Amino acid sequence: TTNSFDGIKKSVDSPSQVYAIVGKGQFFSGSFINLTGLSSESDTFTFSMWINQTPKNTNNQFLFDISSERMILGWRTSASNFIGLYDIQWRNFDSTPDFDTWHHAVFLCDTDTVSLFLNGKQYGEKLAYVNRQIGGSVALGSGYDKSNFFSGIIDEVRISTSIHSPDWIWACWENQREDGNFVDYGNPEMQDLPYITNDRGATNVTANSAWLNGNLVYPGSGATVVSVYWGTSDGSSDTGAWDGGSHTWLASQSPGDFSHEISGLSQDSVYYYRFMAVNDAGTAWAPETSVFVTSELWFEKISDARFLGLIPGEVKVHRKDSVIDKPLDVYYTSKGSALHGVEYEELPGVVTIPANETSASISIEPLPAYPMPKTKTLELELFSNCIKGNPSTVETKILVENLSSWQKQMEITFPGYTNDATLTNFPALIILEEGVARPGFNYADFLSSQYKDLRFVGKDRITPLAYEVELWNQEGKSYIWVKVPELTSSTSIYALWSKEGAVLPACTTNGSVWKEDYLAVWHMNDATPNTIKDSTINSFDGIKKSVDSPSQIDSIVGKGQLFSGSSINLTGLSAECDKFTFSMWMNQTPEDAKNQFLFDVFSGRIILGWRTSASNFIGLYDIEWRNFDSTPNFNTWHYTVFLFDRDTVSLFLNGEQYGETLAYVHKPIGGSVTMGSGYNGKETFSGIIDEFRVSTSIHSPDWIYASWKNQGDNEHFNSYAEVVLQAPQGTIYVFW
16 A cells, blocks of 8 residues: 555565465464554554465464554454454354365454454354554454464455445455455457547647647557548537538548548637548547637636645636537646645646536645745646637746735844854754844834744845744744745845734644654643644654643743643554654752653653653663763753664764764564653653654754754754844835
8 A cells, every 4th residue: 555564574485475365375383463553543543464274273363453552353363263352351253164275254343342253254243342442563364462363375465444334345255355356357458549638639739720630549450540520510420410521531540640631611609620540450440529610719817726725826818698508628838946746836837618508617726745845836828728818828836925025024043153154954953032132122023923924034134034933922932933045154044024914824733844864753741731743744743741731831831831730641652763863951850759651652662861860860771771970950941852873873962972883673662652650651761841742854964953952942042133123125116
């Protein structure tokens, strides 16, 4: 599927590929396939597969095992040799069928019931079931812990997030089995008939003439004759019903384009034509009749499109009301600086004006683009089936906002970044507030509700920058994250505002700031009293232990969460990457409890630990504790970054490496995931956590240092210039 949940065998050829019921399958014998990474929160599943068990008497053979909640599909589940499913207990259906025989097994896991179909029929009773989700360690052909091996061949394993009907199940069994009668195959035949089309309609149309165009795609067998018929009515496939005339190209014609000019037509009239090809095998007509009018058509530009907010543009094509009794396909070409399929949805090149209508609309749909491009153009030109009226071409634009009309601007620079490395697409924290620290800034100057007229642009004051507002507080500080394309000591960006009627840009809500390699970004302010929101497009939102547990509190960047015997459930967060960067701000309360867990991933297992032993280390657990150095001071903010490379892990504290780089056993993220405690609710952290982020790349020391200073010492890292009126741009003419 497009989900790409590929499996990894225990080792090379273990299991081994063999001939099976449908092509090739896998022969299991003390082997398994690791499917960890497969995940779904659906409350319904259909599991289907073909099974052929070897004569082995071992009981409790597992076909499929999911560790996170847990769910097992079992074969010979007890001394009674049942087929069963385990959720919190075994649900046994009926006896395991014959060895050395192919069986199509389908498990239907509904919301609170489970049933089994074997070889197209229900097998055993429908049983009660405790709903399970898929996540954590997942194995095919054994238990997730490499036990309870299945012996035999498995083929065509499928998982659906819906319940398949008995008819569907029967059809799959009958369609796939070796001796089924589901499909009837006829004898192969040569395609003897030709294939011809009307190409893209009539061109060079005038008041009394036109060129009729066709294309012989395939001549078929034998010598082929091509003809075209036309008239004031549609003669369909009856040569005698065409009242206008015909033209023939005698045999033998080859594939290619055909054109014929006709004249003597009447102005402001509707005409029809259709191509036909004939050979010894028979007659083939173009799939449908084409319509054209000896009347003018013309474009009308209704509106330009806009990248900001992805607002579509519109162009209309019109015809006279004297030729409206039939639908009319109007072909057009497109060109311009806008890239189709990248900056706007590709246009089909044809629009149909319905019968009894004088116009039809062409919609120009902009696509999300980052960095946001400059204003782009798109030119449409009428191509066929009409007289080209005025205008026969139209230029529309996909606009970036005219930011010169925003009244207020503030330059922002980053003198606190003095390193040589250029940081690409760096999410910089911008803090706005009234007072001497932001001379001239006043919330009253925003002219669209809340912050809808807030914009950020590059040094050219033209190129828009993606941004996200974490917290907007007109009584104090507002916290905004801006995606800076290149951060250096000389980088300059501008904040703009004071514009009536502005629309909130899509970048504020679609995760554009965090698009590159962020798996999750939690600003740690409440989305609701019971949840926190992930700002990336992945939407790995967290659920608190209970309402206000942990509780929202003033923090180092806006708001954070105060943990005290509480936790946040992040189950659903998953990634198979071999690199991770975990970063967060933390401030521990004076609590003597050891082994406080900041983050716990059950499936791997990965634990980020605080005070991990009697020696009070900061550490990480994979298969054992990897301790870096002593836990720093209480009641102090610390910027903590764990870097997980393929086989090493290191820790940065407050912008500098802390302790040595240590060996590490790579673990994926999946299964039960918890922040602020162990996955089981124990080993709770006591203190505040803010700005927790997970990235699927290794952040550089320069990036880590810049993040620490930008967030923890914003007044010295950033420099905010005095607010000024933005001068209008243009040319002034004086006449006398």
